[in-house]
Amino acid sequence: KSTVVAVINQKGGVGKTTTAVNLATAVAAIGKKVLVLDLDPQGNATTGFGMAKGRSLKSSYGVLIGMTDANEVAEKTYVEGLYLIPSTIDLSAAEIELFSMKDRDSKLKAAIKDLEYDYIFIDCPPGFGFININALNASDKIVIPLQCEFYALEGLAQLFNTIQSVRNTINKNLIISGIILTMYDRRNSLSSIIANDVRSHFKNLVFDTVIPRNVRISEASSHGKPVILYDIRSTGAISYIELAREFLAREKES
Amino acid sequence: KSTVVAVINQKGGVGKTTTAVNLATAVAAIGKKVLVLDLDPQGNATTGFGMAKGRSLKSSYGVLIGMTDANEVAEKTYVEGLYLIPSTIDLSAAEIELFSMKDRDSKLKAAIKDLEYDYIFIDCPPGFGFININALNASDKIVIPLQCEFYALEGLAQLFNTIQSVRNTINKNLIISGIILTMYDRRNSLSSIIANDVRSHFKNLVFDTVIPRNVRISEASSHGKPVILYDIRSTGAISYIELAREFLAREKES
Ligand SMILES: Nc1ncnc2c1ncn2[C@@H]1O[C@H](COP(=O)(O)OP(=O)(O)OP(=O)(O)O)[C@@H](O)[C@H]1O
Numbered sequence: 001k002s003t004v005v006a007v008i009n010q011k012g013g014v015g016k017t018t019t020a021v022n023l024a025t026a027v028a029a030i031g032k033k034v035l036v037l038d039l040d041p042q043g044n045a046t047t048g049f050g051m052a053k054g055r056s057l058k059s060s061y062g063v064l065i066g067m068t069d070a071n072e073v074a075e076k077t078y079v080e081g082l083y084l085i086p087s088t089i090d091l092s093a094a095e096i097e098l099f100s101m102k103d104r105d106s107k108l109k110a111a112i113k114d115l116e117y118d119y120i121f122i123d124c125p126p127g128f129g130f131i132n133i134n135a136l137n138a139s140d141k142i143v144i145p146l147q148c149e150f151y152a153l154e155g156l157a158q159l160f161n162t163i164q165s166v167r168n169t170i171n172k173n174l175i176i177s178g179i180i181l182t183m184y185d186r187r188n189s190l191s192s193i194i195a196n197d198v199r200s201h202f203k204n205l206v207f208d209t210v211i212p213r214n215v216r217i218s219e220a221s222s223h224g225k226p227v228i229l230y231d232i233r234s235t236g237a238i239s240y241i242e243l244a245r246e247f248l249a250r251e252k253e254s
Numbered sequence: 255k256s257t258v259v260a261v262i263n264q265k266g267g268v269g270k271t272t273t274a275v276n277l278a279t280a281v282a283a284i285g286k287k288v289l290v291l292d293l294d295p296q297g298n299a300t301t302g303f304g305m306a307k308g309r310s311l312k313s314s315y316g317v318l319i320g321m322t323d324a325n326e327v328a329e330k331t332y333v334e335g336l337y338l339i340p341s342t343i344d345l346s347a348a349e350i351e352l353f354s355m356k357d358r359d360s361k362l363k364a365a366i367k368d369l370e371y372d373y374i375f376i377d378c379p380p381g382f383g384f385i386n387i388n389a390l391n392a393s394d395k396i397v398i399p400l401q402c403e404f405y406a407l408e409g410l411a412q413l414f415n416t417i418q419s420v421r422n423t424i425n426k427n428l429i430i431s432g433i434i435l436t437m438y439d440r441r442n443s444l445s446s447i448i449a450n451d452v453r454s455h456f457k458n459l460v461f462d463t464v465i466p467r468n469v470r471i472s473e474a475s476s477h478g479k480p481v482i483l484y485d486i487r488s489t490g491a492i493s494y495i496e497l498a499r500e501f502l503a504r505e506k507e508s
Pocket residue numbers: 011012013014015016017018019040044124125126182183184211212213214215217218219221236264265266267380403404405406
């Protein structure tokens with residue numbers, strides 16, 4: 001059975017896709033068999049690997065609503081050992097379609113339970129909808145990218161409430177792997193104020209590795225490549241490789 | 255009757271809240287009577303004005319589902335001539351509640367049609383749900399903040415499709431006031447590549463005013479103030495005042 005990791009934060013633009021794409025790539029580079037499941041109708045993780053969007057049911061949408069076998073739509077990427085289930089815009093209809101389905105909270109869990117990867121990383125959309133409840137219910141672990149900005153910090157309490165209510169009801173074993181500080185800008189004192197705030201409050205729950213703001217990360221996405229393949233020497237690439245090491249070390253401990 | 259303006263983009267973290275808060279403040283500073291309607295369950299626009307979140311129905315949630323009179327919950331802010339209808343976390347349940355209501359697409363339109371402001375700015379959540387359909391249906395104009403990044407650019411086509419289908423069905427008179435380039439970073443060549451791309455493609459639809467990346471903008475939010483009140487001399491504040499002038503000039507023309 002695979003370890004399923006939801007990369008989630010309802011706040012928009014905090015680095016969920018960037019973290020899902022680059023952490024998964026670094027974990028695959030270390031030798032693990034990895035699947036990225038793009039659950040965002042925007043399909044940025046799909047583009048981040050230079051892959052084409054899915055076509056209707058032949059996508060994460062088909063898998064989520066139980067119409068498509070996940071193994072059939074998992075595509076090999078050019079990253080050794082890394083596969084992707086692409087997203088489509090049809091996913092935006094899934095919120096409403098799921099509402100009237102039986103077992104609507106556990107459709108995804110049922111759809112991916114037999115997949116055989118070391119790790120499955122789910123890139124979640126912003127917001128609080130059924131897609132994200134499904135992702136939390138299907139996951140063993142949670143990784144929370146947190147932009148070093150005030151509005152992002154403000155949203156953490158709501159996120160923890162949502163996680164707690166999923167744990168109390170449908171997924172008792174859900175564990176928070178950690179909070180990843182992203183887009184940390186040394187030049188801007190707000191970054192260190194936020195980072196210190198988060199560390200003093202959440203202590204060991206915060207990864208030691210911090211992801212700096214690094215233009216090579218956003219350039220990489222426009223070339224359809226993870227930053228590790230786009231520019232391995234960049235601070236962005238190095239920080240995601242360090243994060244992968246720390247993530248796997250935390251896995252061993254738990 | 256008020257002119258209703260939706261500040262919208264399904265991509266997360268592109269500067270919707272920052273633009274709603276600061277454009278509204280600058281338009282109020284020029285002498286207009288303005289309302290900001292916070293339709294995001296995260297409630298960042300409410301915090302951006304230093305206001306307390308709504309309590310259950312006494313909020314934008316109550317207004318949206320038709321249980322609360324909008325005039326009863328519009329609160330005066332410390333910005334002269336600017337009022338706010340605060341958000342609450344209950345809004346995240348609205349997506350599902352609206353689904354089974356009659357006239358679910360026009361609940362907001364009906365709720366705000368008699369309000370008497372010069373301008374009503376709606377801060378929309380990220381994503382594609384019913385809350386955003388309601389906002390588009392209730393609006394006369396649309397302002398689209400666009401972060402100068404590749405993933406944000408990629409999402410524009412989907413946004414225009416959604417706007418077009420709203421125009422073809424429930425709101426024929428909906429006009430795009432313009433696209434606002436946000437977080438433009440002179441040090442990073444990607445910003446100018448994206449900006450040139452957008453201008454060559456969308457021509458006059460793109461505001462001349464560009465909002466630079468400016469740390470005073472994000473600092474202001476942590477002080478519960480629009481940047482215009484936090485640091486009037488900053489490049490961020492100046493650019494939003496210029497934007498307000500350009501916005502009002504476009505209003506005169508249309
Ligand atoms: N460390 C970084 N340095 C510089 N740019 C970054 C960094 N991390 C992410 N970005 C850029 O910031 C933007 C937002 O990141 P991303 O799209 O990964 O966030 P997200 O949380 O997935 O957004 P959404 O809520 O829309 O899904 C992207 O354009 C991305 O390229």
